Amino acid sequence: MNATLDITALQEEILRLKAERNALILAHNYQLPEVQDIADVLGDSLALARAAARTDADVIVFCGVHFMAETAAILNPDKVVLLPDLEAGCSLADSITADELRAWKAEHPGAVVVAYVNTSAEVKAESDYCCTSSNAVQVVQAIPEDKEILFLPDMFLGSYVQRVTGRKNMHIWMGECHVHAGIQPLQVQTVVKEHPRAELLVHPECGCSTSNMMLVAEGVLPAERTKILSTGGMLQHARQSQAEEFVVATEVGILHQMEKQNPGKRFIPANPDAVCPFMKKITLAKVRDALRENKHVITVPADIAARARTAIERMIAIG
Template structure:
């Protein structure tokens, strides 16, 4: 099928690019164009299944950014949301980084701006700033150490116990870190991912009670993480079957899970990789409506258009990138960030 015929089918609307399906012909053309551009295609775990299946690498945002930095290809096509492509550009400043639709933002990253952080730092001038990797490049540039959900506890524990810590932007991950570390001088920004915040404790409790033999995989960004731990702590659900995990950690846990069913509290795109990792397990979403509209803006049409036109290219101001890279590199040196967000 000629590129011109596929290209003619692409429509651009407020919700993203449409008009092209993830057919075998589409997949073949995407791979051909990627080779032609000397590009590698990276897809986050929350992407549409057809995007995940055509990608060269699938994973969490930090793992993918590290792959981008080590890739031999000149061009990185990052199928994810904008802050993820920015992180790849920070770690790969000499490479061309493309995102199939620059409108794919992130409610969590948008919950704090650089000006917000400057004002917060002014209130705590001696504090150490720990930022979740789900932040803009400008915020990373004002950060002392970035973290992922898998190494957030280690990052905070590495800070002098007498120093205040400003933890941002996710309040649920912050609460999880504070609970584990017991740190009294940890100040938490009141941001949230609208998708994870919408997976509530009542839903999780109801699902756990109706599936008593299942395991629970809960992302620490979820509003229901506290409820999961409460269920385990009160003995209402076996503690050894409650797991608070990053997306990368979920894949690892799936491969060694002993239960025949696992209830998953995170964005529904994660189910595709979990089912591939452990096909013998019945993975079910705690909330099957937990779908990120921004992640799903990376459609087959958007990816095809990206490879045809070389759009949308991601740029980060060199001075901001230089400052941001320091906080990202410090994160990589602490704990085990490979499990990513």
């Protein structure tokens, strides 16, 4: 009971501070349930970037990870962007540096660089396009077929995009999200067998995504019940589907919204240990402190922001 009272009191204080500061709270689908519940906008990286681009709030509190707050700061140079915990990083974003990208570009002069949004501002500044899992296929399809493509940093999303688009001149950086990489094909097959009527929803960052596409082609997994989707796409599909059970292959934080939006339907994690420790860094107390004490202001140097903004705006415009 005391924990419930504490959560309620914190949420009420956050709402009061938010009104006083004309603030917007953005939260990713992987955040703690109580943080999701106080967000003005809850969504995947693309939805949150679009919300950041169009807001008239004075302050943006980003309940996500560092690269997301950087993206909001790039889109809103005149606003205060707060990240409640500076330790909310991303193993995938850390898998490539700007120096490494510059060296890769030197090996492929003239190639078009497509950077997943899970990258630092410096990497985005070296890129031609950004993308998210919701529009990566469409971004690659928007690039002339004769253009060589460098896709980074997620090898699983890159392999998925290459398979869907059929692009032969696409090079893929060998990075990964350690949480999604840990969701393995055998785990997925086992859970699907235990729930034979369930639909399978797979995030394309998962270590099992490309394998699952092959297993679908081979008839091991049911083609009509297997969907590879972004987190936003998963939520939308779960609402629209007539299925009553879903096996979900992504970070388990999304299950809170799935259950909240779909009473009566059942959602089973493909791997219940798929928990991102970085996404769970942000708590209600830290959100309150961010609003009360201006913790922690995220800024991007003007020259880097100017170069990165073009790639981000292309991402927002496509799909």
